Amino acid sequence: MSTPSPWAADPGQSPRRLAGPELLGRAVDYTRGSLLLVGGAPPDARTPCERWDLHALLRHMVDSLAAFTEAAEIGYVDLVPVRAGPGAVARPVQDLVEALKHRACALLAAWTHHPGPGPVAVADRELRSDLVAAAGALEIAVHGWDVAQACGADRPLPPGLALELLEVLPLLVDHADRPARFADPVDVPVHARPSTRLLAALGRRS
Incomplete structure (x- = not known):
């Protein structure tokens, strides 16, 4: 999870509330x-x-969806990396896909019933819950594109979803995230489609 702007947990300093849970649903669908x-x-x-x-x-x-589900259910996310057990590498890919489908259902159920708009504890700090949900939507959608690329398919993100994620991107990714979590932005024409611009901002060429 990226390091949001300092006002992330302070409604007095923050901009409008984000439709984080709704963005999550659209990212999962994609x-x-x-x-x-x-x-x-x-x-x-x-x-x-x-x-x-x-x-x-x-x-x-799979681990990421579990963490974002935990954020909604108990209001806490531990950023300690999950280490794979001895048998994890041998787990069939199709099993992981099925696990993702189940985790996605649990994720959406948890955020649908999340009372909001209280903060979520992320490691040693508190962040606005709608911003955490938006971060989940960004991660899920972009990794969905990554999966399609690995499978040899060109699946641009839906324009509306990409535009909304572009709008919240500056709140979710800052200079400290590069190059560890994201590569440097890729130059694309200003008139490029929203999916291309979003992916380019995260160092991906589409």
């Missing part, structure tokens, strides 16, 4: 389409994420 492609791709297929092949990316997504 990514479900990418998961349908996984059956035809090898587990070691390369992804736009330099550190991960397809199998590792799916494992990361």
Whole structure:
């Protein structure tokens, strides 16, 4: 999870409330389409994420959805990386896809019933819950694109979703996130489609 702007947990300084949970639903819908492609791709297929092949990316997504679900259910997220157990590498890709589908249902249920707009504790600080949900939407949607790329498919994000994520991106990603979490932005024409501009802002070429 990125480090948001200082006012993230202070309603007195922040801009309008974000439709974080609604963005989550749209991001999940998009990514479900990418998961349908996984059956035809090898587990070691390369992804736009330099550190991960397809199998590792799916494992990361399972852990990520669990963390964002926990944020809604108990109001706390631990940023300690999840270490894979000895048998994790052998877990079939299709099992990971099924796990993601179940985690996605739990995620949406948790945020649908989240009382809001109280803060969520992320490690040692508190962040606005709507901003945490928006961060989840960004991560899910962009990794959905990563999955499609690994499967050899070009699936741009829906224009409306990409535009809304572009609007909140400055609140979710700052200079401290580069180059560890995201590569430097890629130059694209100003008239490029919203999906291309969003992905370029996160160091991805589409």
